[in-house]
Structure formats: C-alpha cells, structure tokens
Amino acid sequence: MPASTALVWFRRDLRLHDNDAFAAACEADHVVPVYCFDPRDYGPCDFGGTDSFVFQKTGAHRARFRLESVADLRSSLRDRGSELVVRVGHPESVLSSLADAVDADVVTMHTWPTAEERQVETAVTKMLDEAGVESRQFWGHTLTHVDDLPMDLADVPDTYTTFRKAVEAESEIRPPSPIPEIPSLPVGAPNAGDIPTVSDLDSTLAPPTRDDRGVLPFDGGETAALDRVESYIWEGDHLRAYKETRNGMLGSDYSSKFSPWLNEGCLSPRYVQAEVDRYEDLRVANDSTYWLTFELRWRDFFQFQFAKHGSEFFQRGGIRHRTDIDWQADDTQFERWASGRTGIPFVDANMRELNTTGYVSNRGRQNAASFLANNLRLDWRRGAAYFETHLVDYDPASNYGNWAYIAGVGNDSRDRYFNIVKQARQYDGDAAYVKHWIPELADLPPKYAHEPWTMTPAEQAEYGVELGVDYPEPMIHLEKSYEKLR
Template sequence: MSKKILVWFRNDLRLHDNEVLFEAISKSDSILPVYVVDHRLFDKTKYNTNKTGSIRAKFILESVTALRDSLKKIGGNLLILSGKPEDIIPQIANEYQISEVYHHREVASEETHISSLVENGLWKYRINLKHFIGHTLYNKEDLPFPVKDIPDAFNQFKKKVERDAIIKPCFVAPEKVNVAELSDWGNLPSLDALGIIDPEKDERSDFDFTGGEEEGLLHLQKVIDEMQLPPTSKRIIFASKLSAWLAMGCLSPRKVYWEIKKTEHIPHTKTMFNHVLLGLLWRDYFRFMFKKYGNTFFKPQGFSKDVHVVAENEGENLENWKNGTTGFPVVDAVMTELNKTGFISNMARQAAALCLIHNLKVNWIFGAAYFEERLIDYNPASNWGNWVQIAGLGNDQKAKTNYNFEKSIKIIDPKGDYVTYWAS
C-alpha cells in the first residue's frame, strides 16, 4: 500500500523552510495538504473583544489562498475545509487512508489543546500525529538548556543562546509534490461568510500588508534593499514590518535571519541586522517562556500573587483608550493608527500599554485582549508576553525598568508630526 501523509497547515503557511512539508514529501508516496478554517478563531472573548479582527482575518485568508496557489504551481493543491480540526482531521485521515499526520507544534494553551484533541481523535483510527518545531529561530533541542531551565531574564537568555546554540540552515522549498487524488478541494469562505466586514483601507496608511509567502518574501527583499541604502536619520526607529508574515508563518524566522545575514559584510547594515536579530530573539524568548510557564501569561495578576482591584472608571477609560480619545495626543494617534491599519511600531505598542496601565489604571489584560483583536501580526506569546512584562507582572522582574512612557512618546513623535498626521 502506498504511504500517504496528511500535512496539517496552521500558522506555517509557506513552502520554504517548512520541515513538516519537507519530511512529509520525502517520507511518503503522496501527501494530503489540509487547512481547516476553525470558526472559533473568530469568536468573542470573555473580555468582550473579537479573537480576530477584520484586518488580520483578511490577511489570514490571503495567506491561505497564496499557499494553495503555491502548492498548485508545484503540482499539488490544498484541501480547505471549515469546522473543528479535531472533527475534520481524524475523519479525513481515516477516509483517505492516511498513514500519519504531520503538523507544527504551537505553544499557547488553546492551540495545544486542539492538537491534543486531534491526536486523541486520530488514535481511534491508530493514526499517529507527529509534532514538529518550526516557529522559532533556535530549535528547542538546540538550546543549551532544557525548557524548564531557560533563564527568565532576557539578557541571560540572549547571551547564552548566542554563545552556545546554533541557528540551523533552512529546509529547501519543494519543487514538485504528489498529492492525494481528490475530486473536491473545498473553498475558502469569504470574510462575509465568516461574519466579518471587509476592512476599508485608510488613505493615511502608507503600507500594504498582503498575506502570503510570496508577498512576505518580496517584502523581505525590500527590507534587505533598504538596509543597504546609505544611512539616514529615518532609520533611528527602523521597523522591518516583517511581523505579520512571521506570525502566519508565511516567512520563517530562519529565512529572515539567513537572508539578512548576507548583508553583514556591508558596514552600515550592521545596526539594522542587529535590530532585526534582537527582535527575533525576543520573539523566541516569549515563545520559550510560554512553553515554560503556560497559562500564567493569561492571568490578570500575571506572575504576582496580588489580586487585581478594579478602578471605578475602568470601563470608561478602557473605551477611551480603544477609541483613541484619552486626551494623551500621542496615545490617541497610536490607537487611531492601530484601529485603521492593524500595525503600530514596538515603541507605539509600549506607549499605548504604559498609558493604559499606569495613567488610565486599567488592568493590562483588557489591553492585551484588544491588541489580540486588532493586531495584524498577533501571536499569543509575543502579545501576552510583552503585555505582562510591561505591566510589571512578568517572570523577569528586572524587565519592568526598561519601559518609560515619556521617553517612548518623545521617540514616537519628536516634532508632533505623527499626532498631526493621525488626527487629520
């Protein structure tokens, strides 16, 4: 009997550096690539926010469509089904006589819970779910310590991994794929069918985030080209804007690393190379901290034992913050940019979070839930990890001294242009 492997795509919507796809192709006669549109992704949260806002929803659908197109170009296709993965994956694995199911392991509890349910469902048919690790720059098994001993302080983590761990080369993208024979590959629901209103592009937005691997790779090339231009003052708050493609796995962090490393010999690219590398290390750090501590990152008290006291006007302050009507001009501009585009810089995220927590006295958890809805690049570890740390309730207590509201406001808007732009 021929060996068929089902590749379950989730937040790894790419052909390049995709170990799951690479292994599945090399270990089988044919594969069945599957993406499940899980409607729970678009549910309401207990904080009265949406799990996924319209801007990210659009980006996700574009990324899935792009993956299907890429697979078609190499002789394959992508089966797209709607429902719960724990119902769908075991059922189709059984129907198509699949030998094994491959997927990338996630770290946040909702995602890992779904994997466990899929695993249980597959076991009923004696089919194995094989887990791969592919979302980080450094692989867990290449770290110089087990997960439980990963240093809580970011600086120590950085120092040790840079000294003792290796960044693996990328897996090559397949040039040809044999897929199972299917008469119906399914359709991707429209935003409308998901109950989501198509987001209108704001005329002030000067950047296009279009989902998909090809778009991500094109943008990475633009970043590399820009890195090589002679230095300008604009670069002081250089932001690569790679995060949305990284979050959906349209780009792998290793791909970003190895591509930007090619510019290392050009002297003035060093600062930006280090900037992007530092960001990727923060990203890895929060993912590993999630693996180490799990759900503590979702608790209002974070890592502290204190119980949160609700401020009298918490609800009103929260609404003003969300709507960009706090009376703090830069924060209001930041929230307007977030609401209109789904993206704000790291410094802007810090300023908005510091203002909500310290000036408006609202529990950080409501801010994190709102960012979860609004950010185009949302991923659980980066969002909840940064928020709890800014709130001073994280696992690295020294980190809270890194943040300063006044300083971040000055960096975001030294001359007042930013506020004027977003107030127009």
C-alpha cells in the same frame, strides 16, 4: 508495498520554504495539504479564568491577512501541481475525516507553546490516534530550535539578557530547509473547498478598507513576505541603518515590519537570518545587522517563556503572581482608550492607527499599553486582548508577554511605565505622527499637539481647537497619575 499517503496540517506556518512539517509529509508517495478555519477562532469569546471578560477573538484586519495568506499558499501549491484542501470546522473532526477519506498513514503538523494552540493539537492527535493514524509534530517557528537550546525548557532564564547570552554562546541556528518536491495527490483526493470570506468567518465583520495613511498595505502570504525581505534588505538597503531607525513612527521602512508574515508563518525566521548573514557577507556587518537578529531572539525568548510557564502568563498577576496592584474595571475608560479618545494625543494617535490599519509601531504599542496598565490601572489583559483582536501581526506569546512586561507582572522585576509626553517629544518631536492620525490637531505647534491641555482658552480659539469639542479633554491628570508609580 502499498503507496503511502500523508496529510500535512497547515496552521500558523503558511509557507512552503523552511517548513519541516511540510517536508516530512512530502516523503510519502502522496500528500494532501490541508488548512482548517476553526470557528472557535472567530467571534466573541470568554477570556477565561478568574475575572474573565468577553472580547472579539479575531478582528477584520487579522482575518483579512490570514485569508490572503491561505489563498497565496493555495496558489503556490497549485503552481507546483498540488492543491490546498480548505475546510471550515473543528480541526480534530476535519482532519480525522480527511485522513479516513484518503486512508492516510500519517498527519504532520507544527506545534506552538501556548495552551490554546496545544489544546487543539491535542484534540487532533487524540482523534487520529483513536483512528490508528500516526501524527508527527515539528517545532519550526523560532530562530533557535527548541532542541538546540543550551538548557532544558524548565531552566530557560526569565530575563532576556541572560537567555540571549547563553543562546548566542552555545547554540547554532539551523539553516533553512529548501522547498521539497511535492508528491501527487492521491486518487480520489477530497475536493479543494472554497476559501471563506471575512464575513463568513464572523458575520459581524466586513472586509477592512485600505487606508493610505498606513505604513504598509501588509498583503498576506508567502509571496508578499519574500518580496518584503527583498525590498527591505536588498533593494532599499535599509538593514544597514535598522538600529538607528527602528523606533520610527511614520513610513514603510523605519523598521523591517516582517512581524505579520513571521507570526502567521508566511516567513521563516531562519530564512530571515540567512538573508542577514548573506547581507553581512556581501555588504556590511554592523550594529544594525546584529540588532535584527537581537530582535528575532526577543521573539524567541517569549516563545520559550510560554513553553516554560504556560497559562500563568494569561493570569492577571502574571508569572510574578502579583496581588499588590489594584486593577480597575471601568468600561467607559477602556472604551475611550480603545477608540483613541483619551485626550492624550500620543496614545490616541497610536490607537487610531491600530484600529484603522491593524498595525502600530513597537514604540506606539509600548506607550499605549503603559497608559492603560499603569496610568489608568485597568486590567492589562483587556488591553492585550484588544490587541489580539486587531493586530495583523498578533502572536500570543509576543503579545501577552510584552503586555505583561509593561504591566509589571511579567519578565522584569522592576515596575515599568512610560512618561507619555516625554516619549512623544523624543520619538515624534515635530508631532508629524500625531497630526497624521489626529488631523484635528494639524494646525497646532508641536508642543500643543502633544499637550493640548496646556493651551489657554485664547490659544484654543487662535488655533481653532476647543478642548471638549474639537478634541477631548484628557481623561486623567497625566502627571498626577505617575505619582502612584514612583
């Protein structure tokens, strides 16, 4: 009987642990791991649909993280006597060609719920089918497996609490699968290929520089992911206080910050849950340990929502099909928001952190999103697309689901908006975060650091901050902008 050969197509599952597509491929006599950089994921692109706009698909921070993650995966495979074949091109063409070159019997891959990712997958499976090569798809990026949901996808509740209670009561979390023994490469395996640079992927981008003000360096890859789990849960013992600290703004350990590795697939949520369970057995089980699972289920919720509603989430009216909001298009206002020059310090600090590091806290994201979508009433999708470009932990379902939620077109029947100054006082009472990212306000008392527009001309002179010169005047009257929302 001739030896069997499998290709495994790595996508946003850049890990060896708890990787069902990889494990299935390793059942063959020979396996060829492949990663393909799709040019359609880089450079300017149209958002698509009605009221479209152009945005940059992948920014430097996310590209850097992905490149490091691919390099780490290649290193791990080489340590085990295998190799990662890397190509730049359309996956449907690349995988078909490689499958033909090694006479592959099967190509395994993970699947995701958003239309864009499924379109690529469909193109790949179609070309493989035409070539007579079997393709096998696996679901492996959520805490609860899609087959273990207590309801059909069409019946997934549109409210998180209802979803969570049903899943908690009626579903089990599968244990993470171990790293399999990796078969050898076939004779005549294709050359490994070079891993491109950030500039190779998008000539308009340069490798981002590290800024010491960032909460973490966020090194890409499975190795860094497992190190982060070890340092946060075990060495630092931060899990026991997670619920109390998770809304922090400064420092490496106010929250787990697992999201970059989860969303690029360097870290399995089931592995994280297994570590939480082990922590509860060995140290303590409390509200904080439960709350990390609670947040992982939030992530699941949006994955299954996108599987249910599809591209409706990317429409301006969202899954609620709202037509009553008068969304504005103002490039000048948008650019002030994007560059952190709104004159509202709490918004500006978060946008400057995002632009500089590719990361911003959950609390910061909510406030920045609320300001754009609610106070300015600019098309929320432009803000979500800007986050897509820059976030090192971008995931389409989580990003667009949360933006739609804040904009009032998603999974909430209520109109949601944040009182920006109130939020700033609650979560940055001493203005340490604002001053960290807006040094021109460093000498102001906290009240004025959050509301510099309340200073008199004499106070501006006293503190050396002249509005409109040293720091922008507010682009809108903040309090008046809430009136239309009440």
